Amino acid sequence: MKKITLGALVGVVGFLAFVELTSGFIQGYYTPMLSNIARHLDVHDADVNWLEGSQLMLSALVVPALAKLGDMVGHKRILLWSTAITALATLALPFTNSFALFLAAWTLQGVYVVWLPLEIALIWSRSRNMEDRSLVTARAAGILVAALELGAITGALLGGQLIDTLPIMTVLFVPGILVTICFFVILFGVKESPDQLGGRLDFVGLSLISLAILAFTGGLSLLRLNGAGDPIAWGVVLLGLLLVIPFARWELRHPDPLIDVRLFRSPALAPVFLTAALFGMSVLGAQAPLSTFLRTDPEVYGYGIGTSGFVTSLAIGFYLISMVIGALLYPRVARLLTPRLALVVAACLVGIGYLLFVPFHATYLQVVLNIMIAGIGSGALVAALPAAAAAAAPATQTGVATGLTNSTKTIGGAVASAIFGFALLHGISGGPEGGTAGSFSGYLTVWLVCSISAFVAAAALLFVVPKNAFQDHPVEKVAG
Incomplete structure (x- = not known):
């Protein structure tokens, strides 16, 4: 058995870190300019949630199939296919000038959400001869998520800067170039998983x-x-x-x-899937409302911060930095407390961060502090949930299990996006007639739903999951 060293981790993670850097760039780049995209397409701020919701819906559809195909024909092969689709969709965005066409291309771009589950499955497969395999996977996942958030920080800062200085169609062209480069990085730099099950979909x-x-x-x-x-x-x-x-x-x-539904009976896996769904409500569903709240002019509507695109990207950058911290701290906290309790702490931090928005939302500093608290917990959960699923799943279904964490997360995000879009669209007040800002009561709904869902996830992890779950030798993996 190999011991865990920096060299061993680099050998396992390899070029996958660049893939997650690209994934993060996509996720961060557009956020500061969502209001600009809405104005460019001549739609309401609340309609931005259609972009988020449609992409999440597609993600929920394709991740189970692609994760299963990864187990069957090779995780690298599916990673390469999904990257090609993402590149084509991303390159199409600058050439669309209607909301319907933009929505179609944006939705197809959402295939990239399968990248992280496939990478975790690759890592789990390639670390089979190492000591403390679950810890290796958790640490490697932390590195990947750190790369993801570094990419998101870079994307948010660059996107916020460019949207204030360049035409939006020029700005939209940048991510497509990076995803194209990512395709060739995977093609020539990533090794295929050693275990392929074959079979038919x-x-x-x-x-x-x-x-x-x-x-x-x-x-x-x-x-x-x-x-x-x-x-x-x-x-x-x-x-x-x-x-x-x-x-x-x-x-x-x-x-x-396609999906072994017996996995949902597992005392260890079922709360992970529930946590992923509840966590998806905040980490995916709340991104657009956060950006539009920061951009809303308080002098016109009586709420909001009124930031420019670049200042909005700085706030998002602080949030993403806190996610990096959370992702890198998780393995250390898991070793001190056990992985299960570390997940509980992370979920509680998300709940506290969003709950603080209710009384404290009047200044830029308050918003940044709130999202950084939530960000530390979010970063830990993004890194920990796929690794926890891989550790608790049967050896032949790591791709399916890690994919299910993403599928349930995206379904949670899609549900939240619909709720938040409805809340922000209805009851608009505080501005001139025909104003485009979301309602303040809608933003309160967003913050409370994110907070409550995180605390429910923490309770499920605390009271349902076996105490020794997500370690190398769990007592029970799947009840069946």
């Missing part, structure tokens, strides 16, 4: 879960458009939930299922 299961997700998220979109009193919208949401039943029955009978 469960297309029936994929179709059933796709219909369920489409119906569920489509119903949420109808609720946002038509209001909470629309019975048709609620019916579509219910249909999406009910479609999970035939999917689960099919998967239980299938010899090589």
Whole structure:
């Protein structure tokens, strides 16, 4: 068995750090300019949530299939395919001038969310001969997330600077170049995972879960458009939930299922998936509201900070720096407390950070301090959840398990995006008639939902997960 050294970690992570740097750049670059994109496309600030929600919906659809394909035909191969799709979609954004076309390209760009689960599966596979395999994976995940957040910081700062000085179509061209470079880095620099299971993809299961997700998220979109009193919208949401039943029955009978639903019975894995869904509400659903709140002019609307694009990117940069700190601290805290308690602490920090927004949101400093507290917990969770799933999953389903953390996270983000978009769009007040800012009551809803969901996740981790979960020799991995 090899011991954990810096050289061993670099050998495991390798060029994957650049992939996450690119992923972070994509996630950070657009955030300071979301209000500019809304003005360019002649839509309301609340409509920015359509971009977020549609990308999250696609992510929830493709991650299970791509993660399973990674286990079957090779994680590097699927990583390369997904990067090619992301590059094409990103390069298309500067050439679209309508909201519908921009939304289509933006949605397709969301394939990049499968990168981190595939990378964690690669790392888990390649670290099989090392001591403390789960700790190696956790530390490597911390390095990847640090690279991700470094990329997000760079992207946010550069995006905020460029949007104040250059035409928006020129600004939108930059990420496509970086993703294209990333494709060749993966092609020539990343080694394939040694274990490939082969087999055939469960297309029936994929179709059933796709219909369920489409119906569920489509119903949420109808609720946002038509209001909470629309019975048709609620019916579509219910249909999406009910479609999970035939999917689960099919998967239980299938010899090589797309998603082994028995994983959701695991005392160790089920709370991880629940935590990922609840965490997704803040880390994914709250990004656009944070940016638009910072950009809202308090002299016109009576709330907001009124920052420029670059100053907005600085606030986002502080948030991302705190995520780097959280990601790098997690392995140390996990060794001191146990991984389970470290996850509990991280979720509580997210809850506290967003709860502080309710009384403290009047100044730039208050907003930055709040998001940095939440950011430390968020960074730890981004790094820890895929690693925890890999440690608790069966050896043949690491890709599926890590992919499920992302799928449940994106579903949580999609739900939150619909809720937040509805809350921000309705009850607009405090500004001139026809104003484009979201309502203050909507922002309160965003902060409270993010806080409550994080505390619920912490409670699930504390009271449901076995005490020795996510370590190298858990007592029970999957109940079945």
